[in-house]
Amino acid sequence: MTTTEEAPTRRRYPWPIEFYRSAVGKKWVMALTGVALLGFIASHMIGNLKVYFGPEDINHYGEALRDLGGDLVPRTSLLWALRIGLLGAALLHVHAAYTLTYTNWKARGGRYRERDYVAVTYASRTMRFTGTVVLFFIFFHLADLTWGTAPASPDEFFRGDVYSNLVASFERLPVAILYIIANLALGLHIYHGTWSLFQSLGYSHPRFNAWRKGLAAGLTAAIVLVNLSFPIAVQVGILEI
Amino acid sequence: MDVTLRVWRQDGPDRPGAFEEYSAPGISSHASFLEMLDIVNDRLTLDNREPIAFEHDCREGICGACGLMINGQPHGPQQGTATCQLHMRKFRDGDVITIEPWRAAGFPILKDLIVDRSAFDRIVEAGGYVTVDTGSAPDANLVPVAQEAAEAAMDAAVCIGCGACVAACPNSAAQLFTAAKLAHLNLLPQGQPERFIRVEAMVDTMESFFGSCTNHAECEEACPKRISIDFIALLNRDYIKAKWRNGRLAGQR
Amino acid sequence: MQLDAKIPEGPLADKWDAHRFSTPLVAPSNRRKFEVIVIGTGLAGAGAAATMGELGYRVKTFTYHDSNRRAHSIAAQGGINASKNYRNDGDSDYRLFYDTIKGGDYRSREANVYRLAQVSGEIIDQATAQGVPFGREYGGLLANRSFGGAQVSRTFYARGQTGQQLLLGAYQALARQIKAGTVTAYNRCEMLDIVVADGRAVGVVVRDMLTGEISSHSAHAVVLATGGYSNAYFLSTNAKACNGTAIWRAHRKGALFANPCFTQIHPTCIPQADEFQSKLTLMSESLRNDGRIWVAAEVDEARPAADVPEDQRDYFLERRYPAYGNLVPRDVASRAAKKEVDSGKGAGPMKNGVYLDFAEAIGRLGRDTIETRYGNLFEMYERITDENPYEVPMRIYPAPHYTMGGLWVDYDLMTSIPGLYTIGEANFSDHGANRLGASALMQGLADGYFILPNTIAAYLSESLGTQPMSTDEPAFKQTEADVTDRTERLLGANGSRTVDWFHRELGKIVWEHCGMARSAEGLTKAISEIPALKGEFFADVKIMGEGDSLNQTLEKAGRVADYFDLAELMCRDALHREESCGGHFRAEHVTDDGEAKRNDEEFTFVSAWGFEGDGAEPSLTKEILEFENVELTTRSYK
C-alpha cells in the first residue's frame, strides 16, 4: 500500500484571500507587483537621466515630482499616493516572495549529492538573494538621497538640491561601489523577473514567447547600464558640483 | 565497457541512507541502463549482498515506473528519454556514474532508489477526469474536435507520470505534471464543463504536496516526453479565472 | 466434468439483448450491499471497477503497481478496432465478427465474438467522451487506419500511444470513483492466492509489497483482470512484471485453463541484440501499412541493405500472399519471417531479423508524412538500435506478445469456479487461436465497461442479504498459511543461482519447443525438462533480503515459480492439439506448400484443463464449438 494522504480540507475564505493563499495566486501577485516595481525603476531611471543636463534640470525634475498634479491637488499629494502604492506593491511582493521561498524550502526532500542543471539560470536561482540585496539597497538609498540621514547621506545634505546631494554622495568611493553592486543585483533580478512574469500571469503564446527573452534582456540592459553610469560618471569627474 | 556506480542505498522510508560504490566491469554498450543494473544486481546477489531496489516495468518509456537521478540529471544525460530507454553507449568506458532517487518531500523514499509517487494519483483524483458514466456517452463523431485542439491535447496527454519534473525542479514543484493533465482535458470540448472546478481542485491538491513554480523551466528539460512549460502558463491562466469564477459562485456552493 | 458456456438461445444478433433482458438485476438501492474484488487495473480491470463503482457496488481493486495508471495496457501502441464504419468501406458488426472468427482460425465462440463486435462502437464513444485524444481528420471527426488481418479501415488510434490514452481514460474514471468512495484502491499489493469455500470464490490473499504483510480480503465476487502470461518465454514484448500467478493460483483452486498453447508471436519486434537482454520491444504493427518486408534473396548476403539491388531482394510476404501482402495476420507473418531467417537469409549482425523498409513509402508520401505517422516509433527504434530508420531499413523479428489462452469463462465471463470472473487478456475469450491487431484493447474494454458489469448481477443477485465470509474463517487462515509457507520456502532455499537465471533457462525451453513451430518430439522433451528445472529452482535459487519488507527478488521468484507449471501446461496442450491453427503451428501438420493445416473434424473445440494436483497429469474437458453462422474455411491470405 502507498502512503501519501490527502491534505485536510480547511475552511474557505473569501476568494481574494483564498486566491492569495494559493502559491499560484501569490505568483500572480508577485508578477503584478513586479510590473509596478519595474515601471517605477524604468521611469526613475529615465528621470535620473536629467542629471546630465545639469543641476537646474534635475532639481526642477524633483520639484516637478512634488508638484505632480499641478494646482488641482494639494502639493506632493500625488507623489505620496505614488509612494504609498509603490510601498504597498513592494511589501506584497516581498511577502509573497518570502512565504513562497519557505513553501519551496519545505517541499524539498533533501538535496542531491550531484546535480547538473540544464535550463536553470544563475538569475533564476538567485531571485531571492538579488531581491533581498535590492531591498536593503532601497533603504540605504532612501536614507542617502531622500531623507538625508547620515552616515548614508553625504555630510552636507541640502533637501531639494538633488544634484549636489547625488554628486556629493557618489564622490564617496564605497558608496559608488555599493550602488554598482546593487544595480547589478537588480539587473539579475529583473532579467529573470521580466521573462518570468508573463508565465506567472498566464500570458504565453508561441509567437510572442520568442520575444520574451529579448524583452527581458533589453529592458535589463537599459536600466542597469544607465543606472551604473551615474556613480561612474561622478567618480571619473564627468559630473561635479 | 567498465563503469563504477555510486548508488544511494536506503533500507526503508525514514532510515538513514548513504552512497555505496560498486564496480561494474564488462558491460556491453548495447545494454540498456537498467539491464546494466540487472547484471550488477545478479552479481550482488551471488556474493550475498542485497540487490539495488529500483522501479521499472515496461522498459519502453511508456509506463512511467522507472526514474533515476543519473549523474545529477533526471533520467540521465539523453534528452527526451526515460531511464529505461537510456543505453550504455551514452557513457564512456571508465565513467563513474552517480545514481540517486528522486528527492522531494512529496516523494518520500521507500527503499534505495524507489520513491512513493502516489501524490500524483491524489492530484488526478481531485478532478483529473471527465464526469461521464459508462454508457452515457453520445456518438463519438457528434462533437467534432479541431485537429489542432486534439493534437495540442495529445501533446500534453503523453505525460507518463514519471515524476522527473518534480525531481528536476529546484522547488520540487509538480507544475508540469499537473499542467499536462489539465491541458489534456481543458483543451478538449469534452473537458469544458468541469474546466474551472477541475483546475482549482487539482492545483489546490498539488500545492498540498509540492512546492511552487518560479519558472525555472528545468522540468521541461527533464521531461522524457518533452512536455512544454507553456502548459504551465495555461494552468496559471485557468487557475486565476477559476478562483474568480468559482469564488463568485462560492456563495451558492 | 460438464462445461456449460451458457450461450443464450436465439439468433446471433439478438443473443446479447435477450440475455441482458433475461438475467436478474440488482436494484440500485441494493448494489451498495455487494462487495466485489477486482484484481488488476489494466483496461479490463480499471474499466470494470470504475463502471461497477458508478453502478453503486462497493469495489476493492488490487494491483502490484504503485499507481493504477501503470498497468501493462499502457504499452499498447497501434490502436483499437470498432465496427463504426465511419469510412463507409463496407464494415459492419457482422464483418468485424467474421474477421475475428476467421482471424482466430475458427477456435472461438460465435456468440462471444458477435457481442464483442456489437459493443465495439460504444467503446469508442465512451473513450472519446472521457477525453481520449484520438487522431482526427481536418474536419474534426475521428480518423482511422487499417491494421493487420483486415481489409477495412476500422482502427482508431491516438498517435502511437493508443493503449496509454485508453488506459488513462479508464484510470481517470477509476480515480473519480476512488474519490467518490465507491472504490477502494490497494496499490503495491500483490494477490498471491484466491480463497474458495464450499465451491465458491469468497476472497483473496494478498501481500503488501512494502511491509510484506500477508492479509485476506473477502467479497461477494472476485474478478481477475490480470493480463497475459507471455513472460513464460522470459523474452517478450510484455512489461517485466507481467505474470500468470493470479490465474495460475485460481487454476490450482479449480478454475479450468483454456487453450494455454494459443500464444501469439508478434512479427514486428526489434531483434535481440545480446544474451542478457531483458525484454523485446515491439514496433507497432501499423508500420506494416507503409513498410515493405524483405530479405536478401541470397543466403549469407554480406552487403548492407542499401547496397542490395532491387532484383536481389525477396519481398517474401508480397510474393507469397499477393492479396494481403505485408498485412497478413500476425501468425502468418511471423512464421514467414522465421522461415527466411532459418534458411540463413537473416539480416543484421546476429542474422536474426528481416528488413522492414520505408524507402519506398518515404519516396511516395514524403518524409514528413511518415514522420507524423510513425515519428515516435522511429525515435524509439533509433534509441534502442542506434540506427536511423529514415535512412537504413528497420530490422524486425517475431517475439512473444500476447496469449489468447487463459482461464476458461462462460458467456457471462465467469470461470468454472462460481463467483470468480476473468476479463481481459487473462481469460481465453474471443480471439480463438490467433488475435487480430487492435482487438485486445477492444476486448479488454468491452469486458470491463460493458459486459462484466451487466453479467455479474446475475450471480450477485443470488446472494442478496448475505455478508461476505469473515476472513477469520478457516478457509482464509489456511490459504494465508499456504502463502506464507511458499514465501518462506523460496527465501529458505538460499542456493547458488539467481531468479533471472532460472527464468531465462525456462524461457529458452519454452521458446525453443513451444514457440513459433512445435513438434511432438520437442514438446515431449520440454515436458520432461521443465519439471526438472523447477526442481532445481526450489532447491538452488538464491534470494537476498527478507520477506517482511520491499523485496523485488522475492516478488519475481514467486512469479517464476508459477511459470514453470504454467509453461508445462502450455506444452501439454500444444502436444495434445494435433493440428496447426492460428498461433499454434505443429510441424507435423502442414499443407504441401508448408502452410498451417487445421483439423476441424477432431479439434473444433476449446481445451479446458483441470488441475489434478502437483505432479499429476491435468484433466482435459472439451467445449465443443458450434458454428451456426460462418462455415469453416481454410484461412487464405493469398
Ligand SMILES: Cc1cc2nc3c(=O)[nH]c(=O)nc-3n(C[C@H](O)[C@H](O)[C@H](O)COP(=O)(O)OP(=O)(O)OC[C@H]3O[C@@H](n4cnc5c(N)ncnc54)[C@H](O)[C@@H]3O)c2cc1C
Ligand atoms: C507492446 C504491446 C503492444 C500492444 N499493442 C496493442 C494494440 O495496438 N492494440 C491492441 O488491441 N492490443 C495491443 N496489445 C495487447 C493489449 O495491450 C493487452 O492485451 C491488454 O492491454 C491487456 O489488458 P488487461 O487489462 O487484460 O491486462 P493488463 O493491462 O496487463 O493489466 C494487468 C493488471 O493486473 C495487475 N496484476 C496482475 N497480476 C496481479 C497480481 N497477482 N496481483 C495484483 N495485481 C496483479 C497488474 O498490476 C495490472 O494492473 C499490446 C500489447 C503489448 C505488450
Ligand code: HEM
Ligand atoms: C525587495 C526584495 C525583493 C525580493 C525578495 C524579490 C524576490 C522575488 C522573487 C523570489 C521572485 C520570484 C521569481 C519568479 O517567481 O519568477 C521575484 C519576482 C520578481 N521580482 Fe522581485 N523581489 C524583490 C524586489 C523586487 C524589486 C524591487 C523589483 C523591481 C524592480 C522586483 C521585480 C520582480 C519581478 C518583475 C519579478 C517577476 C514576477 C514573476 O515572475 O511572477 N522584485 N522577486
Ligand code: HEM
Ligand atoms: C544609480 C541609480 C540611481 C540614482 C542615481 C537614483 C537617484 C535617486 C534620487 C536623486 C532620489 C531622490 C529624488 C528626490 O528626493 O526627489 C531617488 C529616490 C528614490 N530612488 Fe533612486 N536612484 C537610483 C536607483 C534606484 C533604484 C535601483 C531604486 C529601486 C530599486 C531606487 C529607488 C528609489 C526610491 C524608492 C526613491 C524615493 C522616491 C520618492 O521620493 O518617493 N533608486 N533616487
Ligand code: SF4
Ligand atoms: S510531465 Fe514529463 S516529467 Fe513530469 S511526470 Fe509527466 S512525463 Fe514525467
Ligand code: F3S
Ligand atoms: S522546474 Fe520548477 S520552477 Fe516551474 S518551470 Fe518547472 S516547475
Ligand code: FES
Ligand atoms: S520502465 Fe516503463 S517507462 Fe521506464
